[in-house]
Amino acid sequence: MDQWKIGGLTLTWLDGGVTHMDGGAMFGVVPKPLWSKKYAPNELNQIELRTEPILVQGFGKNILIEAGIGSGKLSEKQKRNYGVHEEASIETSLNELGLTVKDIDMVLMTHMHFDHASGLTRKNGEEFVSVFENAAIHTSAIEWEELKNPNIRSRNTYWEENWKPIESQVCTFSETFEPINGIKMVHTGGHSDGHSIIEIHTDGQTVYHLGDIMPTHAHENPLWVLAYDDYPMTSIYEKQKWIKPDTWYFFYHDAVYRAVKWNGEGAISESIKRRANL
Numbered sequence: 001m002d003q004w005k006i007g008g009l010t011l012t013w014l015d016g017g018v019t020h021m022d023g024g025a026m027f028g029v030v031p032k033p034l035w036s037k038k039y040a041p042n043e044l045n046q047i048e049l050r051t052e053p054i055l056v057q058g059f060g061k062n063i064l065i066e067a068g069i070g071s072g073k074l075s076e077k078q079k080r081n082y083g084v085h086e087e088a089s090i091e092t093s094l095n096e097l098g099l100t101v102k103d104i105d106m107v108l109m110t111h112m113h114f115d116h117a118s119g120l121t122r123k124n125g126e127e128f129v130s131v132f133e134n135a136a137i138h139t140s141a142i143e144w145e146e147l148k149n150p151n152i153r154s155r156n157t158y159w160e161e162n163w164k165p166i167e168s169q170v171c172t173f174s175e176t177f178e179p180i181n182g183i184k185m186v187h188t189g190g191h192s193d194g195h196s197i198i199e200i201h202t203d204g205q206t207v208y209h210l211g212d213i214m215p216t217h218a219h220e221n222p223l224w225v226l227a228y229d230d231y232p233m234t235s236i237y238e239k240q241k242w243i244k245p246d247t248w249y250f251f252y253h254d255a256v257y258r259a260v261k262w263n264g265e266g267a268i269s270e271s272i273k274r275r276a277n278l
Contacts, residue, residue, distance in 0.1 A: 001093055002258055002275045004250070007202030009058035011250065013258060013274075014093035016053045016068025019115055020046035020083025025227040026215070038218035039256070046083050048255040049215065050274075051115050053090065055097070058202065059180050061105040064132070065198060065209055066252045068119030073161070088119050090131070104132040106179055109139040110211030111195045112147045113157040116252070121165045128161045130169060138179050140187045141172035143194025153230070154192070188213060188242075190235030191226065197242060207248040207259070213238055215253040217260045217268070 004011045023045050027035040032045075041047050056063040068088040078084070094100055109116060120137065121128045139147075150158040163170075177185045184199040191212040198209040212228075213235045214220065222239040225232045243249075243262075246269070250259040254274070261270040 001096065002272075004258055004272050006207060006248065007058075007205050009056060009200070009202045011258075012055040012057070012093075012097065013050075013052040014055055014064075014068070015086075015089045016051045016066070016119055017070070017084065017088040018086045018255075019049045019051060019069065020044070020085070021049055023047045027218075028225050028227045028229070028232065030224050035218060035224070039216060044083075049115075049253040050255050051088070051119075052252060053119065054209070054250065054252065055094075056183075056200070059182055061180060062099065062103050063180070063183070064104050064107045064135070066109065066116045066119075067107060067131075069115050070118035070120075070122060070131075072123055073118050073121075082115070090119060101132050102134050104135045107132055107135050107137045108179065108183070108185060108198055109137065109143070110197065110209070110252075111143050111192045112139060112162065113192065113212075114159055114162065115157075116212075117147075117162040118159070121162055128165045130166045133169075135169060136171050136179070137166055137169045138171050138173070138177065138185060140185075140194040140196050141174055142187065142189075143192060143196070144170060144172045146192065146194055188234070188238040190231050190238050191229050193230060197238075205248070207250060208242065209250055209252070210239070210242060211252070214243065214249065214251075216251060217254055217257050217271075220260075220262060220266060 002013045023041040051069045053068050054065040071087040147158045147163050182201045185196045187196045200207045222236050225235045229235045245264040248261050257271050259272040263269040
């Protein structure tokens with residue numbers, strides 16, 4: 001597991017699994033000769049996307065950002081289509097830190113697509129149950145409503161088994177919300193109508209997790225948005241608003257970097273690499 005200490009916080013990336021999604025879909029209208037220079041595809045034109053929840057410690061609580069793809073929930077067809085080579089082993093990761101799933105106090109969800117939310121529940125016999133049974137689970141009210149009432153486009157990624165078992169644990173918000181002093185969730189829309197980002201303050205520094213409006217370091221250009229985005233112009237606007245020079249950004253999906261800081265010209269000035277790539 002990779003850890004990053006910044007200010008008074010420790011961020012630990014847990015083993016939440018991995019997907020390999022179509023590179024063209026992940027970069028929308030951007031031509032492959034451009035995006036492939038920044039994020040290499042495999043022979044199937046897929047790019048590696050980690051699904052590794054970030055454990056934030058230092059606020060007196062065990063806070064999880066995102067939840068991974070879970071384990072034992074995907075069919076063989078889904079694994080093939082989504083390029084899932086590894087499923088999650090969150091409990092093992094937590095045990096290595098001297099924790100269990102019962103020690104997680106809150107889970108912050110930027111949105112509830114299957115590759116972020118499947119790890120919230122697990123199969124127990126013939127039913128699904130909550131994994132983080134003692135945690136408050138935070139997401140935007142818009143995201144929660146769409147999750148429960150998906151449309152013809154979103155029903156393939158909003159799964160009933162990912163929300164019904166946790167319904168009593170969910171806390172929703174409208175525009176902004178501070179689940180604890182030092183952390184703010186901000187509704188942005190874009191990738192989904194209810195998508196949110198996370199802003200963290202520690203010892204005079206501010207760091208951001210922009211969720212899937214900037215899933216990897218290669219998406220720093222505001223115009224490089226996903227074909228999966230429901231509202232791409234909103235994603236562009238929000239990226240223009242939130243991507244700033246000399247500011248740390250950390251990632252859930254990136255297979256190369258854990259965190260990145262850009263200078264005023266858009267070049268990486270500082271970075272924390274994923275250990276597998278050192």
